[in-house]
Every structure is written in C-alpha cells, then in structure tokens.
Amino acid sequence: MRIEESIKAYGAKINELLQELIPPDRKDYLSEPIWHHMRTGGKRVRPALCLITCEALGGNPSDAIPFALAVEAMHNMFLLHDDIEDGDTIRRDQPTVWVKYGTANAINAGDYLLACAYKITLASPVSLEKKIQLLQVLTSTYEKTVEGQALDINARAAEDFSVDKYMKMVELKTGYYLACGMVGGAIVSGISEQVIEKIWTLGKTMGPAFQIRDDLIDLTHGKGRGGVIGSDVKEGKASFLYSHALQVACAEDKKRLREIMLKSRDETTDNDIQWVLDVYKKYNAMQYAQEYAENLVKQAYTTIDEIPVEDKTVFKEIAFFMTQRMS
Amino acid sequence: MRIEESIKAYGAKINELLQELIPPDRKDYLSEPIWHHMRTGGKRVRPALCLITCEALGGNPSDAIPFALAVEAMHNMFLLHDDIEDGDTIRRDQPTVWVKYGTANAINAGDYLLACAYKITLASPVSLEKKIQLLQVLTSTYEKTVEGQALDINARAAEDFSVDKYMKMVELKTGYYLACGMVGGAIVSGISEQVIEKIWTLGKTMGPAFQIRDDLIDLTHGKGRGGVIGSDVKEGKASFLYSHALQVACAEDKKRLREIMLKSRDETTDNDIQWVLDVYKKYNAMQYAQEYAENLVKQAYTTIDEIPVEDKTVFKEIAFFMTQRMS
Numbered sequence: 001m002r003i004e005e006s007i008k009a010y011g012a013k014i015n016e017l018l019q020e021l022i023p024p025d026r027k028d029y030l031s032e033p034i035w036h037h038m039r040t041g042g043k044r045v046r047p048a049l050c051l052i053t054c055e056a057l058g059g060n061p062s063d064a065i066p067f068a069l070a071v072e073a074m075h076n077m078f079l080l081h082d083d084i085e086d087g088d089t090i091r092r093d094q095p096t097v098w099v100k101y102g103t104a105n106a107i108n109a110g111d112y113l114l115a116c117a118y119k120i121t122l123a124s125p126v127s128l129e130k131k132i133q134l135l136q137v138l139t140s141t142y143e144k145t146v147e148g149q150a151l152d153i154n155a156r157a158a159e160d161f162s163v164d165k166y167m168k169m170v171e172l173k174t175g176y177y178l179a180c181g182m183v184g185g186a187i188v189s190g191i192s193e194q195v196i197e198k199i200w201t202l203g204k205t206m207g208p209a210f211q212i213r214d215d216l217i218d219l220t221h222g223k224g225r226g227g228v229i230g231s232d233v234k235e236g237k238a239s240f241l242y243s244h245a246l247q248v249a250c251a252e253d254k255k256r257l258r259e260i261m262l263k264s265r266d267e268t269t270d271n272d273i274q275w276v277l278d279v280y281k282k283y284n285a286m287q288y289a290q291e292y293a294e295n296l297v298k299q300a301y302t303t304i305d306e307i308p309v310e311d312k313t314v315f316k317e318i319a320f321f322m323t324q325r326m327s
Numbered sequence: 328m329r330i331e332e333s334i335k336a337y338g339a340k341i342n343e344l345l346q347e348l349i350p351p352d353r354k355d356y357l358s359e360p361i362w363h364h365m366r367t368g369g370k371r372v373r374p375a376l377c378l379i380t381c382e383a384l385g386g387n388p389s390d391a392i393p394f395a396l397a398v399e400a401m402h403n404m405f406l407l408h409d410d411i412e413d414g415d416t417i418r419r420d421q422p423t424v425w426v427k428y429g430t431a432n433a434i435n436a437g438d439y440l441l442a443c444a445y446k447i448t449l450a451s452p453v454s455l456e457k458k459i460q461l462l463q464v465l466t467s468t469y470e471k472t473v474e475g476q477a478l479d480i481n482a483r484a485a486e487d488f489s490v491d492k493y494m495k496m497v498e499l500k501t502g503y504y505l506a507c508g509m510v511g512g513a514i515v516s517g518i519s520e521q522v523i524e525k526i527w528t529l530g531k532t533m534g535p536a537f538q539i540r541d542d543l544i545d546l547t548h549g550k551g552r553g554g555v556i557g558s559d560v561k562e563g564k565a566s567f568l569y570s571h572a573l574q575v576a577c578a579e580d581k582k583r584l585r586e587i588m589l590k591s592r593d594e595t596t597d598n599d600i601q602w603v604l605d606v607y608k609k610y611n612a613m614q615y616a617q618e619y620a621e622n623l624v625k626q627a628y629t630t631i632d633e634i635p636v637e638d639k640t641v642f643k644e645i646a647f648f649m650t651q652r653m654s
Contacts, residue, residue, distance in 0.1 A: 028474060028477055028478070029477040029478065029480075029481045030473070030474065030477050081434050081435075081438065084430065084431070084434060085430070085431035085434055085435065086431075103411065103412070103430070104411070104412035104413075104480045105477070105480065105481070107408050107411060107412055107434060108408075108412065108473055108476055108477050108480065109477075111408065111441075111469075111473045111476075112470070112473045112474070112477070114438075114441065114469075115466060115469045115470035115473055116470075118445070118462070118465075118466040118469070119466050119467075119470060122459065122462060122463055122466060128455040128456065128459060129455065131459060132449065132455060132458060132459070135445070135449060135462060136449055138445075139442060139445040139446050139449060140446075142438075142441075142442045142445070143439070143442035143443075143446060146357070146435055146438045146439045146442055147355060147357065147439070149435055149438075150355055150356040150357050150432070150435050150436075150439070151355070151356065153356075153431045153432065153435070154356045154432070
C-alpha cells in the first residue's frame with residue numbers, strides 16, 4: 001500500500017537526518033543515552049506523516065523536514081520521561097534509558113531532545129509567519145501532552161476515574177501529538193486555516209481510537225513483551241477498560257479493582273490479572289471499548305469528509321493506517 | 328541601592344503575573360506541585376534583570392514581561408529536574424517536589440513549566456523578528472544549560488575532572504542562564520547585535536564567578552541549610568575546589584578524594600568532610616578559587632567597558648549585585 005511505502009522511505013530519510021541533529025558519538029553524556037534509546041527502533045511514523053501531508057497538500061516536503069525531525073525528537077523525549085514515570089524497565093527488548101544510565105541522565109537526555117526539537121524548528125527554511133505557527137504547534141502539542149500525562153499518571157489513584165476522564169486524558173495525551181506532524185506539514189504547505197483546524201479535529205478522534213485499540217490489544221494479544229496478556233493491569237495503567245469498569249461495576253468489584261490497580265508491579269499476582277479480566281468480561285468492557293473505538297473511527301472519516309480540499313486520499317490512507325494497521 | 332529596589336519591585340510584579348500564567352488552584356496535578364515549589368521562595372532575580380536591562384536600554388519593559396516570565400518558568404523547571412537528579416530532599420526548608428509528589432509528578436511539573444515558558448514567549452507583544460530572536464535565546468539557553476547539567480551530574484565519577492572542565496561545565500550551566508534574561512530584555516529594547524554579544528560574554532564570566540563563590544560559601548559559611556559546612560562534599564558535587572584539588576593533588580590524596588566524592592550522601596561521614604576540607608587547605612584550593620573568581624569579576628568589568636552603549640551604569644550595578652551581594 002502506497003502510504004506504507006512512503007512512511008518507510010521518509011522514515012529512512014528521517015533516521016539519517018536525526019544523526020546530523022544529534023551526532024551519536026559525542027562525549028557529552030547526552031548522545032549516548034539518546035542513541036541507546038533511538039536504536040531500539042521506532043518507525044518514525046509521525047515525522048513521515050508530516051512530510052506526506054505537506055506533499056499531498058502541494059507543499060515542498062523538504063521545507064517540512066526540520067519540523068518532522070522536531071516531532072520525532074519530542075516524541076522520543078516523551079518516551080524517555082514516560083519510561084521513568086511509569087517505571088518501565090524494558091523497551092523493545094532493551095533496558096530503558098533510566099535503567100541503563102540512571103534517572104538523572106534519562107531526565108536530562110529527554111530535556112535535551114526537546115531543546116533539539118525547538119532548535120531545528122527555528123532553523124526551518126520557511127517565512128517568519130510560518131515559523132511562528134510551527135513553534136506554536138510544537139508548544140501547544142508539548143503542553144497538552146504533558147497535561148495528559150499528568151492526568152494519566154494520577155488516574156490510577158483517582159476514585160472517580162470515568163470514561164469521560166479517560167477520553168479527556170487520551171485526547172490530551174495522544175490527540176495533539178498524533179495530529180501535530182500532519183498540522184506542521186499542512187502549515188509548511190501554506191494551506192488554509194480551515195484545513196488545519198480539521199486536521200486537529202482528526203487527531204482528537206484518531207488518537208483516542210488508536211489508544212483504545214492499544215488498550216484492547218493488551219488483553220487479547222499482549223503488547224510485544226513476549227505477548228504477555230495484562231501488562232496494563234500489572235502496571236496499574238488507567239486504560240479505557242478500567243475507566244468503564246470503574247464506572248459501571250458494583251461497589252464491591254470497584255473496590256477490589258482499585259486495590260489491584262494500586263498494587264505495585266511486583267505485588268500484582270496472576271490471579272489478580274485473571275480476576276480483572278473476568279470483571280472486564282462481566283461488565284462487557286471489551287465489547288464496549290470495541291464499539292467506542294469504531295465510533296471514533298467513523299467520526300474520523302466524517303471529519304475527513306469535511307476537510308475543505310478536493311483530494312482527501314492521503315487523509316483516508318493515514319486514518320486507515322493509524323486505526324487499522326499500526327495496531 | 329537602586330538595583331535592589333528595582334529587583335524587588337519587578338520581582339513582586341513577576342510573582343503576580345506568574346499566578347496568571349499558571350493558576351495555582353487548577354486540579355491538573357501540575358499547578359499544585361509547581362506552586363508548592365514556587366512558594367518556597369526565590370527572588371525572581373532573573374526576570375527582574377530582564378526588565379531592568381530592557382528599560383535601561385530605552386525599551387518598554389512591559390513588552391519584555393512575557394520573556395521575563397519565560398525565564399523564571401525555565402529557571403524553576405531546572406530546579407525541579409535538578410532536585411530529582413541531585414537527590415535533594417529539601418529546598419528552603421520544604422520537601423522538594425519529587426519528595427512530596429513523587430518523581431513522576433516532579434518530572435512532569437518541570438516539563439510543564441518549560442511549555443509555559445515557550446507559550447508565554449510566543450505571546451510577546453513584539454515584532455515577528457524579535458519574537459524569533461527571543462525564542463532562539465530561550466532555546467539556546469535551555470540547550471546549553473542541559474548540556475552543562477549533563478557534565479555536572481557525570482563529573483563526580485570522572486577521573487580526569489579538571490579546572491578547565493569545571494569552567495566548561497559552569498559556563499554552560501550558569502553562563503547562558505544568567506545572561507539570557509538580560510539578553511532578552513536587550514532584544515526587546517531593539518539594541519544592536521554588538522551589545523547583545525557583549526551581554527552573552529558578560530554572562531559567561533559572571534556566571535562562573537558567581538558559581539565559584541557559591542562553592543566557596545559551602546566551605547566557609549554553609550549554604551542556608553542551617554549553615555552546615557560541606558554540603559557539596561556530602562553530595563559529591565563537582566565544585567571548583569574539587570576540580571582544583573583533583574588536578575594538583577598527589578596520587579594518594581586524589582584517590583581518597585574521589586572515593587569520598589563517590590560515596591552516597593548517607594555514607595559520607597563527618598570525618599570524610601573534614602578530611603576533604605583539610606586536603607583543600609593543603610592544596611590552597613580556597614585561595615586559588617578566591618583569586619580565580621576575582622579575576623573573572625575583573626574580566627566582567629572589562630567586558631562592561633566594551634559594551635557599545637554610553638551609560639553603562641545598569642551593567643555595573645548588575646555585575647556588582649550578582650558577584651558581591653547575591654552571595
């Protein structure tokens with residue numbers, strides 16, 4: 001499929017240019033941890049979508065390259081900080097940066113990636129007006145994603161976590177983030193404000209749809225950690241299923257559910273995980289999540305229909321890719 | 328003295344406006360930890376210097392207020408992250424944010440402050456050209472300070488730490504940072520690039536001078552933690568005195584010095600601290616530091632003489648304030 005090839009080609013280009021932005025062999029206690037992390041993989045989907053969108057809207061994708069790199073740098077900054085915040089020790093079969101280099105170096109390496117994101121955006125070969133717009137996109141995405149992360153890490157302890165709160169959290173944490181590359185590509189292309197607004201809206205439905213699917217995968221196929229089912233439960237992650245169950249369960253189930261979610265990773269037993277899975281089934285959480293995500297995907301396609309450009313192919317391909325294939 | 332009154336007046340104004348930038352009562356898991364930290368004090372010296380410089384160079388200080396707020400937000404972002412990285416548990420008699428709210432919330436609160444710094448700079452009531460310049464100043468200061476912090480947290484373990492490496496580290500960690508408020512104020516005033524260059528140079532001498540004095544204070548009067556002498560030794564901080572001693576000491580002293588610096592806070596005994604103090608005396612580290620700092624202050628005044636503006640009073644007052652009074 002065309003879009004996958006484009007992502008692959010642009011992704012390879014981005015990988016090359018990232019090495020110019022952050023030379024891997026510098027002895028500064030920053031490039032080593034950053035490249036330990038960068039080499040664990042990642043398909044560079046976000047920057048590729050930036051370039052693809054720019055091109056599809058008639059812009060010159062090479063003008064969007066700095067912003068595409070910025071998006072990827074910011075993405076990895078969040079991964080470095082999130083791994084510390086979530087206590088994740090392994091990412092794609094490698095020790096996470098905080099495990100290998102210590103928390104101090106991991107915080108710092110993340111901070112540095114963000115500096116790189118701003119530095120490279122400031123070097124974009126575009127007009128001052130567009131540059132300011134790109135910096136605004138980068139900043140609001142950064143701000144909203146941090147706000148979402150704050151809700152996320154505190155959700156597991158919150159008694160009144162609900163589907164609405166989950167949606168607010170993932171809209172903040174994944175919505176802006178997913179749209180920002182596309183929005184940046186659109187800005188560089190010089191397209192109208194109306195188109196840009198619709199791309200933001202698209203992110204706010206596609207992001208949560210993608211996240212709910214991701215939550216479901218954890219309970220059906222497991223998340224690439226040797227296919228172990230229920231990592232989110234073990235981690236106490238505030239998933240869609242948890243938000244739904246917490247909202248509809250009887251007092252007794254709700255109490256035990258919260259107790260299990262609040263347990264540390266090591267304390268959570270296999271029996272606990274099985275009990276949570278059974279409770280999710282009892283309250284039809286999986287089915288509800290599936291329907292909820294499908295509805296969001298439908299909304300995404302409606303938004304695409306409303307984008308005021310003639311050829312909507314690229315947006316349909318991106319939506320299909322993000323909501324069907326990436327999982 | 329005039330400059331102190333200005334700092335006080337502008338500092339109060341900044342305090343007020345910070346509450347508009349980050350409303351203290353939001354239930355977002357960000358404003359509470361941020362304000363727990365902000366309320367522990369801070370004289371808002373950096374933003375005040377931004378406004379004072381802008382005014383002295385003929386600019387309208389109210390146009391520089393957003394950038395002044397940005398500098399203060401970034402400053403506090405560094406304090407939040409540094410407290411985690413250094414394992415500091417107390418700041419101005421209050422538990423640090425990571426102690427009170429957990430590491431995850433502290434990382435996040437710092438990240439959010441940086442988002443605020445960019446957001447408010449983007450809202451500056453200045454021309455697009457100046458706005459881009461301000462964003463460049465913010466970004467390079469952020470980048471260089473992170474680079475300096477990376478050198479700092481890894482210096483205690485480095486065998487070949489030296490006065491040159493110390494100077495590189497503090498120039499990065501404190502130099503840009505100290506100058507950036509003044510530079511931002513100068514940009515808003517519309518002054519020439521030559522003046523701005525000299526202010527950067529000023530920061531790169533005043534910052535290290537200030538830091539060396541700070542290192543000395545730890546061994547003479549103690550650092551506001553109930554006047555305890557030798558906190559830096561306990562913490563294993565790579566001070567000027569340590570860099571000098573490591574460079575000139577005999578192999579045996581050097582070995583023991585490194586061993587003590589590498590000990591954790593709890594392992595470091597009072598005897599260890601006394602031994603380090605004696606070694607510093609043996610190698611004339613205090614006297615050397617004093618002379619080194621005085622020389623930097625002289626360089627700072629030479630730089631001020633070279634600033635191509637007629638009235639240099641404000642720079643002399645700032646230099647005097649930063650190198651004599653703040654300590």
